[in-house]
Amino acid sequence: MDKQIKIIRIIWISLLGLIILGLLWLNLVPLGKMTYLTSFENSSYAISSLLPADRVIKVNGFKKIIAEPVYFTLFTPRAFKKALITINFSAPPELARFGVAHNKKLWQYDLKTIYSKLDNKSIAKKLANGDWQVVIDFALAKAERDKGRYSFMISAPALKESDNFIIKSVEVEFSGTDLFSFIKERFNL
Amino acid sequence: MKISTPILKEINLALTVGLVCLLILETLWPGAVLAYLNLNFWLILWFISASIVLLRYKK
Numbered sequence: 001m002d003k004q005i006k007i008i009r010i011i012w013i014s015l016l017g018l019i020i021l022g023l024l025w026l027n028l029v030p031l032g033k034m035t036y037l038t039s040f041e042n043s044s045y046a047i048s049s050l051l052p053a054d055r056v057i058k059v060n061g062f063k064k065i066i067a068e069p070v071y072f073t074l075f076t077p078r079a080f081k082k083a084l085i086t087i088n089f090s091a092p093p094e095l096a097r098f099g100v101a102h103n104k105k106l107w108q109y110d111l112k113t114i115y116s117k118l119d120n121k122s123i124a125k126k127l128a129n130g131d132w133q134v135v136i137d138f139a140l141a142k143a144e145r146d147k148g149r150y151s152f153m154i155s156a157p158a159l160k161e162s163d164n165f166i167i168k169s170v171e172v173e174f175s176g177t178d179l180f181s182f183i184k185e186r187f188n189l
Numbered sequence: 190m191k192i193s194t195p196i197l198k199e200i201n202l203a204l205t206v207g208l209v210c211l212l213i214l215e216t217l218w219p220g221a222v223l224a225y226l227n228l229n230f231w232l233i234l235w236f237i238s239a240s241i242v243l244l245r246y247k248k
Binding site: 002004005008009012015016019020023026027044045046075077147148 | 195196199200203206207210211214218219220221222223224225226
């Protein structure tokens with residue numbers, strides 16, 4: 001075999017090995033934590049867009065919710081125990097809520113009110129730039145994971161046409177057991 | 190710059206083996222590859238390299 005070809009073969013086999021090892025690392029989540037950050041500009045296999053599409057419009061690269069509720073799904077390679085969610089948004093309507101699906105067929109969602117001016121239950125905080133931010137913790141023990149995907153809902157029953165409810169970003173930090181404990185739990189070791 | 194035919198064949202072999210490995214991994218473990226890699230681009234590159242190799246042989 002030509003020496004040059006031999007070098008190229010060693011390079012591509014190494015690169016392919018690295019890609020497969022990297023994919024295994026990403027999918028096994030050895031440290032038990034993974035994070036998604038999205039502004040829903042583009043959808044991908046792992047992060048869906050805000051659906052149904054006719055309930056959102058694009059404004060300056062962000063998604064404005066014009067009708068509710070809207071949903072999105074996140075793919076995870078394995079189940080997690082908790083999700084810490086940070087949402088940045090602008091002009092929240094009264095009773096804006098965010099939740100994770102427990103049973104989509106029965107329409108069961110674990111919803112938390114993120115903004116309510118009337119009863120002072122708002123857990124969202126106003127940032128210096130005028131946007132709002134909320135950090136919510138969800139236990140995922142009862143959450144439905146359909147084909148590897150957790151489903152989330154953004155609801156705002158009091159949403160009006162004049163509202164400017166724009167989702168700037170959603171960051172979801174999944175946390176669960178590390179790989180060693182996961183294997184122990186799975187195989188009852 | 191003209192790439193020699195043996196090198197082109199090696200590139201095509203690399204893309205073919207890579208694509209097959211990733212497709213097997215995706216079949217065995219749904220989402221393991223597609224969640225992180227877009228195989229469409231890989232397939233386009235494979236198609237281009239295969240077409241060039243075939244055209245070289247035709248000449």
